Amino acid sequence: MSSSPPTAAVGFEYAPAPESRAIVDLRASYGLFINGEFVDGQGPSFKSISPATEEVLAEVSAADAADVDTAVRAARRAYNGTWSRLAPAERGKYLFRIARIIQERSRELAVLESLDNGKPIRESRDVDVPLMAAHFFYYAGWADKLAYAGYGPDPKPLGVAAQVIPWNFPLLMLAWKIAPALAAGNTVVLKPAETTPLTALLFAEVCQQADLPPGVVNIINGAGNTGRALVEHPDIDKIAFTGSTEVGRQIAISAAGTRKKLTLELGGKAANIIFDDAPIDQAVEGIVNGIFFNQGHVCCAGSRLLVQESVAEEVNSSLRRRLKTLRVGDPLDKNTDVGAINSAEQLARIRELSAIGEEEGAVRWSPPCDLPDRGFWFPPTIFTEVSPAHRIARDEIFGPVLSVLTFRTPDEAVAKANNTPYGLSAGIWSDKGSRILAIASRLRAGVVWANTFNRFDPSSPFGGYKESGYGREGGRHGLAAYLAGVEEE
Ligand code: NAD
Numbered sequence: 001m002s003s004s005p006p007t008a009a010v011g012f013e014y015a016p017a018p019e020s021r022a023i024v025d026l027r028a029s030y031g032l033f034i035n036g037e038f039v040d041g042q043g044p045s046f047k048s049i050s051p052a053t054e055e056v057l058a059e060v061s062a063a064d065a066a067d068v069d070t071a072v073r074a075a076r077r078a079y080n081g082t083w084s085r086l087a088p089a090e091r092g093k094y095l096f097r098i099a100r101i102i103q104e105r106s107r108e109l110a111v112l113e114s115l116d117n118g119k120p121i122r123e124s125r126d127v128d129v130p131l132m133a134a135h136f137f138y139y140a141g142w143a144d145k146l147a148y149a150g151y152g153p154d155p156k157p158l159g160v161a162a163q164v165i166p167w168n169f170p171l172l173m174l175a176w177k178i179a180p181a182l183a184a185g186n187t188v189v190l191k192p193a194e195t196t197p198l199t200a201l202l203f204a205e206v207c208q209q210a211d212l213p214p215g216v217v218n219i220i221n222g223a224g225n226t227g228r229a230l231v232e233h234p235d236i237d238k239i240a241f242t243g244s245t246e247v248g249r250q251i252a253i254s255a256a257g258t259r260k261k262l263t264l265e266l267g268g269k270a271a272n273i274i275f276d277d278a279p280i281d282q283a284v285e286g287i288v289n290g291i292f293f294n295q296g297h298v299c300c301a302g303s304r305l306l307v308q309e310s311v312a313e314e315v316n317s318s319l320r321r322r323l324k325t326l327r328v329g330d331p332l333d334k335n336t337d338v339g340a341i342n343s344a345e346q347l348a349r350i351r352e353l354s355a356i357g358e359e360e361g362a363v364r365w366s367p368p369c370d371l372p373d374r375g376f377w378f379p380p381t382i383f384t385e386v387s388p389a390h391r392i393a394r395d396e397i398f399g400p401v402l403s404v405l406t407f408r409t410p411d412e413a414v415a416k417a418n419n420t421p422y423g424l425s426a427g428i429w430s431d432k433g434s435r436i437l438a439i440a441s442r443l444r445a446g447v448v449w450a451n452t453f454n455r456f457d458p459s460s461p462f463g464g465y466k467e468s469g470y471g472r473e474g475g476r477h478g479l480a481a482y483l484a485g486v487e488e489e
Pocket of ligand 1: 164165166167168169191192193194222223224225226227228229231242243244245247248250251264265266267268298299300396398424464468469
């Protein structure tokens with residue numbers, strides 16, 4: 001990385017404040033976690049790199065089809081032999097124990113997450129890891145109260161769950177998947193994304209430390225073909241997938257006609273709607289949090305800003321002023337707001353879609369910022385004069401790129417917000433509660449935030465409509481996905 005810290009044009013100069021990585025005990029190579037033990041995978045090994053520096057962090061062996069089968073068998077044995085027979089309160093105790101160990105090892109988990117993913121330590125430390133622990137605490141509490149969840153007097157688990165997650169929130173997505181599955185009495189085989197395998201393996205150590213019975217949680221690594229072998233394994237009862245709409249569609253086709261219960265959490269292109277009576281300064285913070293949090297690698301990111309025409313100029317100039325104060329750079333620096341793009345592939349996609357935005361006539365702007373020489377970086381970017389037909393208004397960019405559109409009337413705002421094949425989230429900024437309720441009820445989005453954005457809580461269900469997938473994770477609703485004979489609400 002360049003020796004001088006990246007600077008913003010406006011604002012204070014900060015001295016570097018790097019979080020030490022000494023707390024992380026990185027091994028040169030990692031394998032799989034099957035039946036309570038770390039074993040080598042028989043598939044080709046791959047390297048996990050730091051997206052901020054391109055430093056190789058570790059070599060990781062992938063699971064081939066035989067490894068996938070071994071993991072599924074281990075999960076089945078654990079399901080039949082121990083986990084489904086355990087008194088629910090005992091299951092809860094394991095989950096509470098895991099939650100407490102996550103808290104105890106939170107700094108280690110956060111540093112490794114930032115190293116492997118590229119996200120700022122401020123976010124992994126203050127958002128990802130605390131929310132991860134909160135999910136385990138929350139579902140630990142449900143383990144012995146399933147009879148009161150509204151799914152009948154004696155709800156039963158499904159069996160073995162295959163869980164495939166993306167790279168944008170490796171630990172948090174793991175918690176969203178594993179905590180409700182285990183609380184409901186299922187066992188799991190989870191595959192992390194190929195660019196961020198390391199923290200799931202650290203979580204495997206947490207499972208060992210908690211004395212979780214062998215086979216209840218299994219973690220296998222590898223790319224798409226490992227994921228496919230897992231979800232297509234015949235002895236799977238449940239598939240929980242978070243990732244792209246394209247892969248979700250393939251999985252839905254392969255699972256059709258089988259007994260496998262399926263939840264899909266897919267992409268998004270959320271509208272963040274600013275009405276003329278909104279508190280503008282607060283809204284600008286919400287816009288920034290909506291699209292630049294986690295480098296915009298957020299399925300529910302507020303990537304389409306819809307601003308009422310009469311305040312568009314004010315919002316645009318405040319937003320530009322605010323962007324000039326964002327600090328882009330070393331993810332382990334405690335002052336960093338925007339970290340590295342997770343991979344070279346993702347960077348190429350963001351660059352390509354941004355170039356298309358310019359070609360189609362939208363106006364591109366980024367604050368002056370000094371990007372590090374090595375690693376994968378993209379500056380916070382705003383496109384104005386965007387029309388709903390532009391690719392940057394339709395396609396999920398999954399990066400720190402905001403497309404700004406305007407509207408005149410509430411009806412136009414609703415029509416534009418719903419003009420997308422996705423339906424994951426939306427935001428409304430207005431001083432009037434009645435307007436917020438009226439607009440929210442007309443938006444086809446699974447989550448609608450009012451005068452805030454990107455707020456998550458384990459007790460709150462999350463999921464999409466249309467091409468954003470189906471099923472809900474989180475809250476009481478999230479249990480339905482892991483219980484037999486329960487239709488999802
Ligand atoms: P991706 O679909 O390429 O990969 C996701 C995971 O699926 C990875 O672990 C990958 O190895 C695996 N995979 C790839 N092909 C597979 C196959 N044929 N069968 C089984 N598994 C396969 O997505 P990505 O690029 O890693 O993640 C970004 C996408 O995830 C974005 O579209 C984003 O919106 C979405 N996402 C959605 C949510 C949500 O809750 N709705 C949350 C986070 C990310």
